[in-house]
Amino acid sequence: MTKNFFGTRTGIIVVGAVIGILAPLLQKLGNPGNMGICVACFERDISGALGFHRAAVVQYLRPEIIGFVLGALAAALLFKDYRARTGSAPFVRFILGVFAMIGALVFLGCPWRALLRLSGGDLNAILGLAGLITGIWIGTLFLKNGYNLGRTQKTHFSAGLLMPLVMAGFLILMFIFPQMDQQPQSGILFYSIKGPGAMHAPLFIALIAGLIIGFIAQRSRFCTMGAFRDLILFRQLHLISGVIALVVAAFVMNLIFAQFNLGFEKQPVAHNVHIWNFIGMALAGLAFALAGGCPGRQLFLAGEGDGDAAVFVFGMIVGAGFAHNFGLASSPAGVGPHGIAAVVTGFVVCLFIGFTMRKTA
């Protein structure tokens, strides 16, 4: 196999830039403000589309997520990089996924969206990013002290295909039960008729954008958590250069599309309770660090056959159900009624995992 272009410094910068170009474009084509792509928000919308929660404003089976997994699968198969594997503490990863989602929904966004919010002028994102970096830093302390969820095992080729097949199944459901004008439900699927869930780019454009990003992100191992982790742990600039490229490209695109609006107030799908923007994202960052990847990276890993990453993804989808059923998620009005209690619980759980799950050599 020839050298992997996307594994080079130039490659990762190209990938960051492509994401930074496509996300504001998806926003222009209908996705919510500073949410051209948000893995946490979109998985939350998927959770809603399936009826795992009944927050009527955030229900849509986001094709971007489906594209991420299928694009990553295509890249992995094409470049002989597909490895069906599982068995590295799957339930721990599920729980980490649950609390990663809860933390992200207190802030209102995954790391990708935090970057996109920043590039759209939403200064609240600075608090979120500072929290994210703090959470990842705590995670690196555990990593330095031997935190390790253990080895995966090789498994059947077909076992690694289950997650992509689930995503393909979701896509088929969208064709069987398509969105109907002003109808909150189509067959078994829920579709928001107002709110962020009602805002979306056309299905095929969203799917194609997702496939492109999934393909190149799998090749480049693009990961926002890894970017900060490697910087803290190894003083390595490789992944972070992709993150910077994303922010710069998205900033330029937002200026071109007149989507840039600087300030803390009246930002789309955001609140300005600074302390909980910070702490919510710190919880998410810690959970991502303990699980070994940001939500986007977990989707690409799931696409290349990693069954544990697939479990993390479903932890996040179930976590979104908890978040909206129990009033944990924030809204533009502020933090949810039980959001703070859930974040505290999440920290206790993540610290328990970090302190007790260590292996020497």
Add this chain to the structure above:
Amino acid sequence: MATTVDARGLSCPQPVLMFMNAIKTSADRELIVLVDTDASMENVSRAAESKNCTVKDINRKDDEYRLTITRN
């Protein structure tokens, strides 16, 4: 006999951490690192270069990589 780091089945950043640790604790000029994903292979190679080492050989056998790394 070269020090061998078996990082098969482990995901990032474990293989890189194990490699960095081996560089610190072992006096051998040559290190062998075993990994089983392309991402780990690339990450360990990158870490080796940053630690003033040379990746002399990457041998793929089935789904595993055997990296031979020497100190400069």
